[in-house]
Amino acid sequence: MISRRSFCKKSLLIAGGLAIPFSALELFDPKRLLAEKDQKGARWVFLVDTEKCVGCGFCVQGCKIENEIPYDANVTRTWVERYVVTKDGKTHIDSPKGARDGFKTTEIDIGEGKFEPIRDDDIEKAFFVPKLCNQCDNPPCVQVCPVGATYQTADGVVLVDRQWCIGCGYCIMGCPYGVRFFHPVHHVAEKCNFCYHRITKGMQTACIDACAFGARRIGNLRDPEDPVTKIIMTERVNVLKEEYGTKPQVFYVGFSKEVK
């Protein structure tokens, strides 16, 4: 018969003994410590200056053609939103076709082919906000993928494996920024990937090349000398939906509280 004292001692010993190897592995993995110490390569981040954006939509057009998103399908990897705040305190937001053709009228597109006219004198302030994938540090879209078809690369870009995606749509539901959609041709999840084929060749993204006003810029956060990194570190920038804890890596200059 085992005594209570020795039972307690032995069970504690076993529990502790089982815990040690796991914690030891976690604490003293030299490979991992080394990898975290000197991270090489880039960490791509984006900087959007909403004060410079004029809403021409050339970025959307360039993105759709560069990345072969069917031109007339109402889906796009990046889009531009128009915010018109009127003197009665209302905020009017639209983005017809993602602003692929810019904004053709002063009227606000309220959907179903209807437009709401706004008089110039009623406008308190108005501005444009380009949106694209935030390449979050905690990407919820990657976490929910049941098959490992979407993932984050070492340089921070979230990609989708078109051959491996089963089209369940969890990631499209999971993204709080609504940047994902089904590709009308490939029938898999699709998203902005900072033009991965261009940035890895040392080029700019298609939307940056298309922007005539310098409203969009890309940078490497691991390079302290990078001009974009300097702005993010030393100037007043903001991110979208910080409260979700996704750690978005697209930074905005000239943010307004109306922006959602």
Added chain:
Amino acid sequence: MKSHVWRPLFVVLAIVALVFAARKVLVPSDFGVGERGYMYGWHRPSNEQQWKDVKVKYRTAQHCKECHKDKYDEIKSSPHGNINCENCHGPGLGHPEDPKALDIDRSRELCTRCHLKLKYHGSGREKIRGIDPARHNPGLECVTCHWPHDPRKEGHNK
């Protein structure tokens, strides 16, 4: 013990073996945990290369400059110098091998992307000279009177 007790165990073992065999065949050999760890890194590394191999369609103004230096210099020294060639001329992929590959957009809608007057206090749009397309010579192409490579000049043929 009797065999009817063991039999279900064999069935279960066979199913497990089948799952492992199927996994071996179906899952790509390089599939595994990448640099971003268990939560964000599960993937097929060869897919990264597939994305890098996507064809570049917009070849940038620097590419156009190699042959059309005169045009490049003209626009870059004009008030339109901030606009890149391919915004209006279309992506340069396939040019100059196939001259028809370039699809030049001369429409009014292209110009009004920026030059439709929007009195938006707080955005750069306010500072751009704009028109009301319904009143400013409707039906005429802008290039009839304005030379896009240098808006200070007049007419399509300068």
